[in-house]
Amino acid sequence: MMTATFLILAAIxxxxxxxxxxxxxxVHCVLALTAGxxxxxxxxxxxxxxxxxxxxxxxxxxxxxxLAVFAIMMTHHPxxxxxxxxxxxxxxxxxAAAVFLTLARAITLAFVASPASTTQAAAPSxxxxxxxxxxLSRYVLPLEIIGLLLTAALIGAVIIAMDPKDDPSxxxxxxxx
Amino acid sequence: MNPLEACLLVSALxxxxxxxxxxxxxxxxxxxxxxxxxxxxxxxxxxAFWRYGPHPEALTGVLFTIFSIAVAAAEAAVGLAxxxxxxRHFRTTNLDRMNHLKG
Numbered sequence: 001m002m003t004a005t006f007l008i009l010a011a012i013x014x015x016x017x018x019x020x021x022x023x024x025x026x027v028h029c030v031l032a033l034t035a036g037x038x039x040x041x042x043x044x045x046x047x048x049x050x051x052x053x054x055x056x057x058x059x060x061x062x063x064x065x066x067l068a069v070f071a072i073m074m075t076h077h078p079x080x081x082x083x084x085x086x087x088x089x090x091x092x093x094x095x096a097a098a099v100f101l102t103l104a105r106a107i108t109l110a111f112v113a114s115p116a117s118t119t120q121a122a123a124p125s126x127x128x129x130x131x132x133x134x135x136l137s138r139y140v141l142p143l144e145i146i147g148l149l150l151t152a153a154l155i156g157a158v159i160i161a162m163d164p165k166d167d168p169s170x171x172x173x174x175x176x177x
Numbered sequence: 178m179n180p181l182e183a184c185l186l187v188s189a190l191x192x193x194x195x196x197x198x199x200x201x202x203x204x205x206x207x208x209x210x211x212x213x214x215x216x217x218x219x220x221x222x223x224x225a226f227w228r229y230g231p232h233p234e235a236l237t238g239v240l241f242t243i244f245s246i247a248v249a250a251a252e253a254a255v256g257l258a259x260x261x262x263x264x265r266h267f268r269t270t271n272l273d274r275m276n277h278l279k280g
Binding site: 006010013014017018020021026029030033036037040043044047048049051052055056059060063064067068070071072074075077083084085086087088089091092093095096097099100103104107108111124126130131134135139142146149150153154156157158160161163 | 179180181182183184185186187189190191192193194195196197198200201202203204206207209210211213214217220221224225227228233234236238239240242243244246247248249250251252253254255257258259260261262264265268269270271272273
């Protein structure tokens with residue numbers, strides 16, 4: 001059974017993403033992407049994963065989209081005529097369509113082959129406390145690794161993006177040359 | 178239609194949209210966004226299988242999605258930093274003009 005809620009949320013997610021991938025102005029693309037991410041967060045909430053839905057809003061809408069807007073504004077060339085698609089756009093679209101058709105056919109055939117007994121009446125209720133307990137008992141090692149990964153990635157991002165001209169160890173060298 | 182099947186189809190559509198964007202856009206930032214969309218499609222699959230699978234009380238899908246979101250955030254930060262450096266070198270984010278490796 002598909003409810004109207006599911007259909008509306010799925011339509012928002014897919015339409016937002018498709019608009020984000022097809023507009024000309026990059027800032028408009030990120031705005032549409034935000035709508036797509038919000039639709040996806042709504043889908044998570046609809047499926048009963050409240051914590052993941054709110055994390056999605058916080059991380060993607062709050063952080064990744066803002067980061068992308070900053071990057072777009074820092075790399076903006078006003079005079080340059082922007083072309084949306086690369087020279088090989090036709091083969092790209094053909095590959096994407098082929099991937100979708102393959103996946104859709106596989107999914108449909110799988111459900112035809114074994115009409116699922118997977119339908120569940122009530123959504124499983126999962127609280128933030130349960131997630132926290134599981135994270136700090138069974139999944140404590142992955143949690144630590146993720147913390148390390150995030151620290152390393154953020155320090156690495158700052159070091160990669162640092163302008164060599166602003167680095168004090170380089171300025172003296174350049175001044176003497 | 179089975180709800181799990183509907184979720185999987187939506188997820189496949191999102192993946193295809195992200196793939197089309199990553200393969201065809203010229204702006205490097207939008208290519209990165211396409212990759213983020215593909216990661217999100219995978220997350221939707223995890224949540225759908227968790228919701229309609231046999232053991233939702235084990236929370237496996239939810240926790241995998243949380244870790245996956247964290248990895249995606251790290252990827253976005255490093256990716257955008259790399260794009261900024263490439264922009265400083267090539268003075269453009271147009272991928273068709275970033276066509277040599279030598280500095």
